[in-house]
Amino acid sequence: MSGYILEMNNISKEFTGVKALTDVNFKVARGEIHCLIGENGAGKSTLMKVLSGVYPFGTYSGDIVFDGKVQQFGKISDSVKTGIAIIYQELALFPDLSVYENIFAGNEVRRGAIVDWNQTIMQAKQMLQKVGLNVNPETLIKDLGVGKQQLVEIAKALSKDVKLLILDEPTAALNENDSENLLNLLRELKRQGITCIMISHKLKEVISIADKATVLRDGRTICTLDAAKGEISESVIIKNMVGREIEDIYPKRPNKSFGDKILEVKNWTAYDPQSGRNVVKDVNMHVRKGEIVGVAGLMGSGRTELALSIFGNPRSYKLQGELRVNGSPMTFTHTSDAIREGIAYVTEDRKGDGLFLIQDIKSNITAANLQGIASGGWINDNEEIKVANDYKQSLYVKAPSVEQIVGNLSGGNQQKVSLAKWMFVGPKLLILDEPTRGIDVGAKFEIYSIMNKLISEGLSIIMISSELGEVLGMSDRVYVMAEGKIKGELSAEEANQEKIMQFATQ
Structure with missing residues (x-):
């Protein structure tokens, strides 16, 4: 039997005159973690949709060889039957159903024509144990955090005797702890003989976990890099992804000059009636003209809630404290009030x-x-x-x-x-919430360059980000949040990962 569990040979795919894939060759060895990387639009997701049967046989040219046999998948269920499971960035779970119902949805444990719910729950516990998730299988999905939901998706895949597990940007919405837990799980699955393909824009994760990495650019295979040969490094990956070298992904601003305070909040508290708690607590912060202020913190620290409470309070929090724009006290009752005063908010959920x-x-x-x-x-x-x-x-x-x-x-x-x-x-002040989440390194560089251009034109920016490298690379000053509070303020010169994490975990 071939050492490759998967071979995709000369795959081409076209959409209404636009070539999405051109003669792509992609091989994955048994039992390895193989990362698929490239800029947005490079063809990564399209290639995986061809593999999984989303784009059925006949809609593309080329051959798929899986487990030693040529495959002609007509639909997703065909690839699932052969042992291929794909987990997309937008999780396909039913929020109002339990964990065990989600794990075995469409694959119920039956005794004759009747679903054996007791056996289903028992097997769900076994799957949860495999992925290291200690939750009651009767818990509703909507009551779990994103990181735990991701593990439920993997448990669901494992319940179908998966041989090849494909994960599309699995850590895009996870904090650093959940991301590391997921990567450790992939390493454990590898030890159990399960092959993984991971699509990721996070180069540090690729470097830490990949046995091999294949780069796509403009719908073509550029190269396959081998970690055992020392070929997987940030500079090599970037050069192959974007077709040029980017010496510093965080472009510098040569002439930094800050003006008066454009925004100031004092003793700012936001109470959320839905959750019955203060999501922002006694925050004091300011932003000067021509300044990029980073807001760091773990997920759930209150960063987005702070931004929304400033931007016209669309979630109807009960607010206390003082808000000043250009030195004048303000009360916003609607987002249109904030827009009128020159404040704009770019949400973290661009699709939703x-x-x-x-x-x-x-x-x-x-x-x-x-x-x-x-x-x-x-x-x-x-x-x-x-x-x-x-x-x-x-x-x-x-x-x-x-x-x-x-x-x-x-x-x-x-x-x-x-x-x-x-x-x-x-706007005069732009609030960017996770401005580069889920986008590739080339597009990130372009977004950062746009931010610098806006600052040079007199704007100010609040940048909320979970990527510490981004916070350190782009910010003039950093606030660190935890449990709805500002736990620390750092200048660009004194900020580093250790200090930020120290404040974020207080």
Whole structure:
């Protein structure tokens, strides 16, 4: 039997005249962890959808050889039967069902025609033990955190006797502890003989876990790197991903100068009636003109809640404390009040809250400022196209035209559209919540360059980020949050990972 569990030979896939994959060759050895990397739009997810049967046989050219046999998957269930399981970034769980019901959904343990629920629960406990998740199998999915939900997805895959486990950006929404736990689980699964393919933009994770890494660029195979030969390093990966060397992913601003305080909050507290607790507690912070202020902390520390409480309070928290914009006291009763005072918020959930995925680029860019393209109470279509094209060009949005549906763009280009939407409002202060989550290193560099350009034009930025490298690389000053409180404030010169984590875990 071949040493390869999977061989994808000369795979090509086309969408309405656009080549998504061109003669891609991808081989995975048995029992290895193989990372698939590349910029957004490089073809990684498309290749995995071909493998899993989302794009059935006949819609692509080339051969799939799995476990020594040529496969012609007509649907997802065909690949599942052969031992292939794929876990997407957006988890496919039923939030109102229990853990055990999710693990065996569509694969119930039966005694004849009747579902044996006792046996189902017992086997669910075994699967949970395998993934190291100590929860009651009768717990509802919606009562679990994202990291635990991810483990339930893996338990679900293991329940189907998986031979090849594919994970698409598995740590994108996880904090550092949950991410490390997941990587350790993949190492344990490898010891058990399960082969893993992991798509990831987090190069440190790739370097720490990959036995081999295959790079795709523009729908083509660029190279396969071997950790045993010392080929997997950040500089080599970046060069192959983007086709050029990026010496410093965090571009420097040569002339830093800060003006007066543009935003200040004092003794700021936000009570959430739904959870019955203070999600922001007695926060004091400020932002100066021309400054990037990083807000670090673990998931659940209150960073997003702080941002939303400042940005017109869309979640209807009960607020206490003082908010000043350009020195003047403010009370915002709606997000439109914050926008009018020059504050904009780019959400961490661009797909759920930030963009209209079924609409085109131009409609998304102008959505928050229709007055800017209106004439006599009517939208000026020509002006909308002009505005959208200007932002498409200035932010390097890769798309055939501004008529392109946003849901069909890569994550990095969606993020640029989300930025353009709020830039068109003309803000003085831009709050960026996880601005580079789920996007590749090349697109990250472009986002950082855009941030520096905005700062040079007189804007100020609050950047909420779970990536410590990003916080340290881009911030002029850092606030660290934990349990809804500001636990520490650090200048760029004194900030480091150890100090940030020390404050974040207090």
